[in-house]
Amino acid sequence: MEGQNDASSAPRCIGCGSLVRMLYVQYSPGNIRLMKCEKCKAVADPYIECEFMIILIDLILHKVEAYRHLLFNMLYLDSDAYKGILQSSVLAYIFLDAYKISFLNGGALDSSDSLLSAIWCWAKILTGALVEDLVFMLFILMGSKFVLNFSYNIERYREVILAIIISSYLKLFLLSTMVWESPLSVIHIVNIFVLSSNIVALRVVTQSQIGWCVGICCLAHVAKILINHWLLQLL
Template sequence: MPTSQIPMEGEKDAAAVPRCVGCGSPVQRLYVQYSPGNIRLMKCDKCKAVADPYIECEFMIILIDLILHKVEAYRHLLFNMLYLDSDAYKGVLQSSVLAYIFLDAYKISFLNTATLDFNSLLSAIWCCTKILTGALVENFLFMLFILVGLEFVLKLSYNIKRYREVMSAIIISSYLKLFLLSTMVWEFPLSVIHIVNVFVLSSNIVALRVVTQSKISWCVGICCLAHGARILIDHWLLELL
């Protein structure tokens, strides 16, 4: 008997239903497995194309397409690889949140290297506390701007699960912040922070468009507003530190 990866069941949440990466329509299954290593990719009933060709792709190909901001790669990542109710999803999300906060804290410390005082244990603890608090406040307000913008545009009626989907998509699509770790090895000018921020902004726009299926103009406006608020908060935190 062939087996399928993810059958669609009436009682399953819509977020756990796989999608066609081409048109975004829900599909019953992504592939049928006849034996280990022997699978047949299923086609989308709507667009008649293979629902998810990324299943047979290497990770590096998927990563390159994500960096190129291909909508199909984002649908594969957000809908077909990760699920709100799966253990794998929860593990990835927890790791992503921790990395997200850590990288923002590192960004703040990178911008404030000249003013931070780590000469004593107490001063180092105080500086780390301020940096971590600043990163938490910055991200809280950033997400608040995203959710308020979505509520205004999409009228989600305070749907907690939809908010969670959006927040997860924003956090996971901010993977480009990992490039900040290269500043630990090589010396870069401060402008590299702004370059990374631009790439993160564009990635967030694509992820928001995919997960909400709304107009690109609305996604651009919401993300630009939230990132603009983040920049203002960054300047405010720089003065405090």
């Protein structure tokens, strides 16, 4: 099996980031040969033979190679699964932010609330999370456009959005607060890890200098925090 794609979705060498024609050749089931990058002469993507837990550990350690493997070689923009992955990731992203708002507000519901009141409360929280995330993504895209001189290409912007959303996977740790009682500091710790992960993902997907990516992500997260504080005052 050969990894053949056009330039917009071609796989990349996880070491130097260069485009490669294919990642491996499959001779028979379970018998593959990893291909080398023509530029750096190293194996283009050794993660192909790694267990998922190894990849996950390297993602948590913020290794650029692991992010290149995830964002370029596992997720192709023209694959049939791409739209489903993007849609489900967006929904999970908004839900987790809605839960974060509810957690910071001391719980969205009261046992004495009527069903109508509960529905109205959650509608406000979901709307707030949506507004918060739209502002955040707007800052990320504007930064990519004007600071990083991103060319106007809808596929490239979708690539940035997907990279930011997927690199926010550490938000899943918020679900542990449903099981164990946790202090509010957990939210801030998760936010710090998500910020650092977003910076690495933006650097990988835009192939830009780390300093610019730090500035864009920090500005976007500050805007999101301000919107979050404003929403908590309204709830």
